[in-house]
Amino acid sequence: MDMAPATVRYLSWNSARLIALVLNALSGLEKYYKHHHTELDVDGVFGLRIIQGQLNHLYMDFKEQNLDSEVIDEIRNLSRHANEIANKAIPFVASRDPFYYKQFRYLLTHPYDITHKAQRIDERLRWLEKEILGKRFDGTEMMWFSEKESDRCFAEVLSKDYDVNNVNSTCAISESCLKRMLATRGLSGYRLTHQVLFAAVTQIAPCANVVSEYLHSTSNTTMDNFLKEYCTNVIDEMLAFQKNAHILSRMNTYQKDLLMEQVFACGQFGFVEICSLHVLVAVLSWQHPRLGCFRKGDLDDSPINVALSSPKAAFLADNFTSRKLFNDLIHNDYCSTHSATVASGALVVFLRFLLDPGPWPEFFLADQPVTLQNILSEDQFRQYRYARWVKDSFPVQLPLSRPPELGWSPDLLAYLVLIAFVCIASLVAQFGCKRRVKQVYHFAYKN
Template sequence: MASPELVLLLLLTALPPLWPSSLPRLDTAEGKATIAGLILSALERATFFLEERLPEINLDGVVGFRVLEGQLRSVQAQWAQDPLLQPLSLRVGTLAAKLESLLQRSIFYLKLSDPEYLRDASLVYPTFEPEDSFSEDSSDSCLVELLGTRYDSGQPCGLSDSCRALMTRPGCSAYCLSHQLLFFLWAQMKGCTEGLFHRSQHYIDLFCANMMDLNRRAEAIGYAYPTRDIFMENIMFCGMGGFLDFYKLRWLEAILSWQKAQEGCFGKPDVKDEELSKAIQYQQHFLRRVKRREKQFTDGCSTHNTATAVAALGGFLYVLAEYPPANAAPQPSTLSPPSSH
């Protein structure tokens, strides 16, 4: 029997070439409405998953849906002005209202399951652990320091020497990189501008350039399962940072294909081939990924996979709402509105 290493190598070398998206064109009103409908259907199924598993969903899962709720509110307001998209606007509004109710209920369960984590961390994501071990606890502490949510009533925009070194450390990858980006995104949202934070945009540009490279590598190897979560997280965070080139139609098509049809969640694919399963296990071990707060269900559903997926899809929907009309001749491969410059 072939070794997992050999199987993985064969899988990577036998992948088909990259093809453009088979989704409808965006330069017609019908194409735009069709794609919006596909995204909405996926989000409705994911919200059903949230509703069904609400007592078991952890904070990481809730955060992605909270981001989605905000995106839906913006989309609803935009589409209400377009006669062709008004029916979709009603669907968006209904979904946003349902999410608002579910997220309010989720607080009760989160307080029961992990009250300390809910109180202290606010927004904490899993991390990549290379050989020199990027410390998730240290990263969490830096976010708490930045937000000013310490027990001793710390002020926002705090930055210790250790956090400065950690959050600007070069050469980070995967979840280490996303933690660094999240830190500077939150610094901008909090209005931190002094000292290092004066260069926040520089670091955001730098990190998203590297995250784009990681996403292209994930695409080049056929979106192997262990790469999907960080792939979607990169779209989520860099999309929040305003990098519209992450909204590629072929990437949207890939994400939509990963949703479990029956459960509505995102997570581990149904792998029947034993050799492929071993290759995935080997790659997971090689990546040394640590998900301290991950919630994996027996049916393969993942709270974090689902959270990053819905936030990424919500970003696609938000950008689609801003997409120019047919006579604006947009680029067909990327959901990018025309520049305002």
């Protein structure tokens, strides 16, 4: 989906600093990716393709806008650098994990480029709680939509080499996957975000027509309406902690990854409700200030470790992730490629909204009443002169304001004439209309 032309919005001090923080965080991620490019897995390369595609789109949208050249050049350089690292890493991924590489080949060899004009969710599309619980507590439903089945559906879209010159390279998605990923309401957590991400990758691969025809024939709806409904429910899950810094600070690794994936999944389609400065600051604070990666915590961070006894309660933990815990770690530093990937997606989404926040002021990130605490990784990977971004953000053709020229306005003259008339009248009344007083003499006549 193409993004509408970006609206010009000149940078404030807060927005300039936030943009510098996000660009610094992306630089840190690329630093780590470059240092470990021989050890990256499928998740790591996908994260690089997200940075490459999304930032290249930002560069094309904003290169003619009135932004400081340092911002534009850095966005372009980060995109190019991500492409270079991904190309170097692909041979190692293909040899070390050929099965997953074959499944997600298209995603790993093409830039991930999806943007959409700013839009709002529709509260009327929120699913009722009983609909969600009915699905969540159904063990059959859980097995029918397992992680393995989800990966298989993604592979149906991404494992092919689409070629316009090859008639056999057309998109073909099974009926079961279309139903599972596009017509199953009431899911939550990773299952719900994977439904949105599945819709997204069908737009990258040449499968948009297949999906649109299926949605029209089965639900009489469009892709835009599907995204609005499902992202309404994704964002509904985020609202519980979106504005609560205390909850954000106590999240475990599983919850952090899910939150960043939710931001990326629906933020790429322009839903402004994901814009929370609390969440952005939290994501920035989760980055390691020296390594540049996003680390997993202790084993106790796993949601499976919660003391749950019943199958219904165990299902509440939503043990469904895109990678099993700790099998995406690089070296021995506890850095997670999956965490880095979803962080990359969340950061580029926040960068988009900082540059083009849309028409709803209540969702402007830079204007939200949140105290921006010290970020440990600030200026650790790149230092930007963002004070200059604010100064140079004013249009050159904007005339300098001048005070109005002083002059005798008719109102002032009338006021002065009135004052003079009142003064003259007072003097005349005092001296011209004085009462006559009988003279009293201080001596007496004798008779």
